[in-house]
Amino acid sequence: xxxxxxxxxxxxxxxxxxxxxxxxxxxxxxxxxxxxxxxxxxxxxxxxxxxxxxxxxxxxxxxxxxxxxxxxxxxxxxxxxxxxxxxxxxxxxxxxxxxxxxxxxxxxxxxxxxxxxxxxxxxxxxxxxxxxxxxxxxxxxxxxxxxxxxxxxxxxxxxxxxxxxxxxxxxxxxxxxxxxxxxxxxxxxxxxxxxxxxxxxxxxxxxxxxxxxxxxxxxxxxxxxxxxxxxxxxxxxxxxxxxxxxxxxxxxxxxxxxxxxxxxxxxxxxxxxxxxxxxxxxxxxxxxxxxxxxxxxxxxxxx
Numbered sequence: 183x184x185x186x187x188x189x190x191x192x193x194x195x196x197x198x199x200x201x202x203x204x205x206x207x208x209x210x211x212x213x214x215x216x217x218x219x220x221x222x223x224x225x226x227x228x229x230x231x232x233x234x235x236x237x238x239x240x241x242x243x244x245x246x247x248x249x250x251x252x253x254x255x256x257x258x259x260x261x262x263x264x265x266x267x268x269x270x271x272x273x274x275x276x277x278x279x280x281x282x283x284x285x286x287x288x289x290x291x292x293x294x295x296x297x298x299x300x301x302x303x304x305x306x307x308x309x310x311x312x313x314x315x316x317x318x319x320x321x322x323x324x325x326x327x328x329x330x331x332x333x334x335x336x337x338x339x340x341x342x343x344x345x346x347x348x349x350x351x352x353x354x355x356x357x358x359x360x361x362x363x364x365x366x367x368x369x370x371x372x373x374x375x376x377x378x379x380x381x382x383x384x385x386x387x388x389x390x391x392x393x394x395x396x397x398x399x400x401x402x403x404x405x406x407x408x409x410x411x412x413x414x415x416x417x418x419x420x421x422x423x424x425x426x427x428x429x430x431x432x433x434x435x436x437x438x439x440x441x442x443x444x445x446x447x448x449x450x451x452x453x454x455x456x457x458x459x460x461x462x463x464x465x466x467x468x469x470x471x472x473x474x475x476x477x478x479x480x481x482x483x484x485x
Contacts, residue, residue: 188230191216191223192300202305213304213323223301224327232295236288238334243342244279244421251342258468265349272405272414274430276350281421283394290393290443293365296326306364307485318363318445321483335363339447340474343425347385347449348471351427352463355470357384357451359477362484365391368401368434368442378406382484383428383448384457390418391443398440406431418442429459454482 194216197209240248250263268276281289296303296316304324305315317325318335326332339361348355362383388403402415403424408431415435416424426432428448450456 187219187222188226191220191302194302196302199305203307205307217323220301221327225329227299227301228328228330238289238292238330242281242285242289244282247278247280254345255341255472258472261349261468261471264346268350271416273407275405275416275424275426277416277422277424279421280389280423281391283420286391286393286421289391306366315367316365318365319361321362321479321481343387343447344449345472347425348466350425351385352466353461354384354449354457355464355466357455357457358449359452359475360450360480360482362448362450364446366444366446368437378431378433380431381428381448382454382456383450385425385449386428387423387425387447389423389445390420391445392418392420394420396440398437398442400435400439401437401442402435404433404435428456452477452480454484
């Protein structure tokens with residue numbers, strides 16, 4: 183039997199997607215008035231409708247990355263094994279196998295069920311995407327508040343993204359206390375491109391969550407070097423990730439066939455502060471890199 187909060191959340195009259203993307207004033211009221219209801223509904227949805235489904239857990243990560251990260255947390259002096267897994271594919275842009283392609287089906291099945299749950303989710307403002315676009319961080323109104331996903335998300339940010347960012351980009355330390363994230367799904371004939379821009383982040387991690395055999399054409403990410411004017415277009419394979427300073431100009435190219443699904447994750451400092459472009463690297467003991475900041479969620483969301 184469905185719980186009352188789940189029934190109520192599904193019955194709520196919601197704003198149109200167009201109103202949400204255009205940030206109509208009534209939309210803010212909608213999320214504020216229903217915040218507690220939706221959080222309870224996501225909890226009840228997990229407990230009643232997907233309780234027996236495979237869990238989101240560390241087995242989703244690439245085995246080599248998982249082993250190196252776990253080892254670094256146990257002994258930070260061995261962090262070089264983590265860095266060695268990241269290839270610099272363009273100045274200041276690194277790439278690695280982040281998720282295990284064979285395990286991605288668990289994550290994708292979960293998000294398919296999220297899309298079908300009937301609980302309102304807020305799309306990323308300013309990015310016209312289909313139903314799979316959702317806000318992932320608790321600082322965002324209408325975020326995916328399912329407890330098991332939030333546990334997985336927070337572990338991904340704190341155990342993986344932040345220490346890796348500090349390892350590859352030593353200048354971001356102190357500008358990496360806050361987290362932000364959203365999911366996207368580009369579709370051929372519906373989504374064209376996201377023109378050249380920089381992010382309001384100190385570090386951006388872009389992870390492809392396409393399944394093996396789920397092919398697409400186009401939709402690479404083009405990077406621009408400020409100093410040399412060099413341009414490079416990087417493509418995604420299932421489970422691979424690109425990480426870079428938010429200040430690196432980049433654009434997503436048009437998708438011509440199929441779909442591309444990604445998580446886009448940001449780190450920045452309190453109240454949206456980002457590492458200054460060209461700042462000197464900070465000298466850190468490895469133990470400082472492999473630690474979790476004590477800063478609380480400040481509630482600031484870039485969009």
